[in-house]
Amino acid sequence: MSKTSRSLVTMPSQAKQGDIIDIKVIVQHDMESGFRRDEQGSIIPRDILRGFLCTYNGTEVFRADLHPGTGANPMIVFSTVATETGTFEFTWTGDNDYLAKTTSQLTVT
Amino acid sequence: MSLAIRSTLRLWLLGLAVLLSWPACAQQAKDSRQSSYELMTPEIQAMQANPDSNPAAFWLLDGQALWSEQHGSERKSCASCHGDAAKTMKGVAASFPKLQRGRLTSLEEQVNQCRTTHLELPSVSHESKTSLALTTYIAAQSKGMPIQVEATPAAMTQVETGRLMFEQRMGQLNLSCAQCHDQRAGLKLGGSSIPQAHPTGYPIYRLEWQSMGSLERRLRNCMIGVRAEPFAFDSTEIKQLEAFLMWRARGMLIETPGVRP
Numbered sequence: 171m172s173k174t175s176r177s178l179v180t181m182p183s184q185a186k187q188g189d190i191i192d193i194k195v196i197v198q199h200d201m202e203s204g205f206r207r208d209e210q211g212s213i214i215p216r217d218i219l220r221g222f223l224c225t226y227n228g229t230e231v232f233r234a235d236l237h238p239g240t241g242a243n244p245m246i247v248f249s250t251v252a253t254e255t256g257t258f259e260f261t262w263t264g265d266n267d268y269l270a271k272t273t274s275q276l277t278v279t
Numbered sequence: 280m281s282l283a284i285r286s287t288l289r290l291w292l293l294g295l296a297v298l299l300s301w302p303a304c305a306q307q308a309k310d311s312r313q314s315s316y317e318l319m320t321p322e323i324q325a326m327q328a329n330p331d332s333n334p335a336a337f338w339l340l341d342g343q344a345l346w347s348e349q350h351g352s353e354r355k356s357c358a359s360c361h362g363d364a365a366k367t368m369k370g371v372a373a374s375f376p377k378l379q380r381g382r383l384t385s386l387e388e389q390v391n392q393c394r395t396t397h398l399e400l401p402s403v404s405h406e407s408k409t410s411l412a413l414t415t416y417i418a419a420q421s422k423g424m425p426i427q428v429e430a431t432p433a434a435m436t437q438v439e440t441g442r443l444m445f446e447q448r449m450g451q452l453n454l455s456c457a458q459c460h461d462q463r464a465g466l467k468l469g470g471s472s473i474p475q476a477h478p479t480g481y482p483i484y485r486l487e488w489q490s491m492g493s494l495e496r497r498l499r500n501c502m503i504g505v506r507a508e509p510f511a512f513d514s515t516e517i518k519q520l521e522a523f524l525m526w527r528a529r530g531m532l533i534e535t536p537g538v539r540p
Contacts, residue, residue: 176340180331198337201489242489243334 177272179260184277185252193224193232196245197262197270203238219264222246227256236264252278312531315474315539323486327538335415335484335536338408338491342416345409351399357413360397364420372418373533374427376518376525383437383518386414387493405512411491415482418535426479426533428526441523444516450507456520471540477528478521480537487540494521 177197185191197219204216216238224232231250255278262270316324326332347358361367375386384392387405390413394400403409428434445456459468460476467473481494488496495517499509510517 176337178331178336194331196332196334196336241486243337245332245334 177260177262177270179258179272179274181258181274181276183275184279187252187254187278189252190249191252191276192247192249193258194245194247195222195224195260196243197222198243199262199264199268201236201238201240201242201244205238217265217268219244219262219268221261221263223261223263224248224250225259225261226250227254252276254278310530312477312528313475314477314479314531314534315472316480316534316537318472318474319539323538323540327480327534327536333484333536333538335419335482335491335538338412338415338482338484339419339536341408341412342414342419345413346416350394351397355397357393357398360393364416368417368420370421370424370427372414372535373421373424374429374525376521377429378431378434378437381433383515383522385495385513385518385521386417387495388513390414390417405493406496411482411493414493415491415536418482418533421533422535424533425530426525426528428522428529434522437519437522438526439523441519441521441526444520445523445527450502450505452505454505456501476524477531478524479528479531480534480539482535483537483539485539491536494524 177195180194182191199219200217201219202214202217204213204218206214208214218238218240219236221236222232222234223230232246232248234246236244256276258274258276260272260274262268316327319327326334330336343364345357346364347356349356349359357364372386375389376383378384379389387410390410391402395402428438448455448458456476459473464473464475478494481497482491483497484491485497495512498517498520499512502509510520
């Protein structure tokens with residue numbers, strides 16, 4: 171089970187106002203579906219990420235729900251419009267009170 | 280006199296012609312060996328080549344953290360003996376498995392041996408996260424370096440035994456490694472390309488596994504595919520087969536961490 175909460179964010183650090191910026195996030199998680207069995211034949215309990223949220227200076231810009239069919243170490247790529255200099259916050263939530271947060275700065279010129 | 284000059288000149292010209300044709304000859308004898316990276320889709324190639332999207336990044340980060348984690352009564356870590364992995368581990372994985380005090384040793388065994396004797400830790404299983412994180416971190420330090428196999432008689436005995444296993448038919452399907460990976464490399468098996476099976480990117484992140492995995496896991500995978508009883512992890516047989524594969528890929532560049540479908 172993945173108890174670490176490593177995540178990688180790839181996005182530009184600078185953009186012109188009105189530019190469309192691509193954001194790529196990848197997070198470390200086993201995404202244990204709850205349908206697999208271990209070597210003794212007993213079900214491995216489900217442990218997955220349930221949600222992903224990205225806010226831009228506190229405003230929600232992207233949200234995703236994740237399900238048992240999602241593979242391990244999920245990667246999400248999305249885009250948004252650079253409006254003002256500020257902070258992007260990425261939040262992953264999941265089973266067993268999983269919570270991982272990272273932030274990235276964007277300077278808009 | 281003039282005849283002598285003429286014949287000398289002819290000799291020179293002949294020599295020049297040979298020299299000029301040399302690169303053409305060399306090009307004909309170009310290495311036909313190929314990493315299976317070349318067979319991947321552009322998407323998977325990009326996933327491997329781009330550190331931002333290579334899922335092995337998590338194992339690399341874990342490995343880096345484990346490298347300096349202190350354990351045991353003397354509070355030792357990998358770093359207390361080996362220092363900076365970026366310097367001391369450069370090229371190390373490019374020559375494993377290798378003979379250590381007369382015994383063929385895999386990188387996984389070497390890591391375990393260090394951890395149990397010096398860090399006083401229990402040994403970890405072959406495909407555990409700890410083992411994969413450390414071996415991925417160590418092997419990635421050799422990225423871009425050629426695979427090197429020591430050519431001592433003792434090491435070559437292991438390689439030759441490995442070659443026999445590579446050419447030995449096995450399992451209910453009665454297939455040898457060589458029948459696919461030597462004789463039918465580049466053709467298709469089902470929808471997938473048959474690679475030449477050079478161990479350049481191990482441990483690899485395999486999308487099918489959704490995890491990193493060692494070369495031994497991959498070899499066992501093939502053996503299960505031909506319905507043979509797979510060699511046990513870290514058995515002499517599987518290490519000899521690995522030694523032969525490394526010898527077969529000698530000089531090819533390490534690309535760890537590889538991504539495969």
